[in-house]
Amino acid sequence: MINKLCIIGVGLIGGSLARALKQAEHVGHIIGCGRNAEHLERAAGLGVVDSYDTDITTAVSDADVIVLAMPVGSMNDVFAKIDPVVKDTVVITDVGSVKGNVVRAAQQNLVNRLDMFVPGHPIAGTEKSGVEASFAELYHGQRIILTPLENTDPNATRVITDMWHAAGAEVSALSVEHHDEVLAATSHLPHALAYTLVDTLAHMHERREIFQFAAGGFKDFTRIASSDPQMWHDICLANKDALLDMLHRYNDDLKHLTDAIEKGDSEFILNMFNRAKSARDQNC
């Protein structure tokens, strides 16, 4: 049970967590914080938060738990602002899709209470964004990865683990580095590939017909290209090294397939498609 929870960034992710914790009666009061008062007003109108404040220093001042749910590009700034004004017992977590970059921001700016920061990442979401798209069941049965540091207070990790369990999620632990490699492969690379595909097609002069004759497979494949561009821009730069490594691997493999199609190398193509189908059928 959390007495007072402050959520910074009340969008799909923050809003869905708020709804889930209210539904589970795991929270006393939720204060929403963000730069846009109109947006926060809507979140309050929807009953997602109990109150709101656009001034981050007053919003966090008596919170017991703070969840950072804004795009990862603002982490430095937010850590620096909250560090001097929060309660000594506060537990802080985030929901960023990249952990190395967030942890570096915390190490530089959360100087008084780094041990109370539990880096986290819910592997959940939809291509939609904004508080209107939030719903209490988003995390049901989904996985949350926490990447506690060597000095993270185990009690802080417990508070955040309990919070996510109350929201219906499963909680796993990974190292920061391992998280960023795995997510570059399964999430950041696919987003980069999907954005690129839709943009490639949008350039072509037959654009209208092209989209008109797209089938269900195309819609599924490109769904993630409807995700929030600012958020994914931030993620691509925040996890630059791991993402570039994956882009280079992918590019090599795509080059091999292109060469095989060019040469009519049936064996290569069939082997690759068979390996891929069997990996997906086994694992998804």
Next chain:
Amino acid sequence: MINKLCIIGVGLIGGSLARALKQAEHVGHIIGCGRNAEHLERAAGLGVVDSYDTDITTAVSDADVIVLAMPVGSMNDVFAKIDPVVKDTVVITDVGSVKGNVVRAAQQNLVNRLDMFVPGHPIAGTEKSGVEASFAELYHGQRIILTPLENTDPNATRVITDMWHAAGAEVSALSVEHHDEVLAATSHLPHALAYTLVDTLAHMHERREIFQFAAGGFKDFTRIASSDPQMWHDICLANKDALLDMLHRYNDDLKHLTDAIEKGDSEFILNMFNRAKSARDQNC
């Protein structure tokens, strides 16, 4: 209304057409044909076909309409076998995902009745294959592209158009070349990209964890990599030129994105993601 229909290749596509035409009472008798008697036995057991024959020359001999629904790699062989033995009034169509290659096979092997061949392609399907996955509603509201040739008999085109309407589909016409360019962009390229992604990940030594931490976006993105490898091998080679053109365009665009991430070029990344999101939101 079709009196006697012969479907060569009773899988997801052929089987779903059979089910739809029976449901619409648009067909008298359906004979299934293929190389695997056990498979055809199952199709008959499911009520998808009324009879079956593994000998193609007897299967087609008194058919009024023949639908070629086997992988596009076998078109030459099948055209050559049926050409001398069918009724003079027979109408022939296919469901191949590539049209140029199928039309060339018809021009070379369907010498006595090229005017009765209506090349076709239903833009429908799932990642599943086989007659067990077939269902009567697969084509409801979906689009069928016909690519009739200059000499195609308009009556033949009408018979095939009526057949697809009876199955619940909408019918459009495109030129052969235009079809192959559009489908290379919206279907063949995405399949090549999805197979490559899953294979890239399956190579990595963290393979197990990687798939374990994959979210819904990844599952959607890679669904088409569960498609039939032999069928997609055939398509990639049959539409080689248009697909290679798309692969080169895509590769250039992905290289630009990779460079922008490397250089931290926020403007390029944001512009590209915004263009892609708006193209997808408008068109899908």
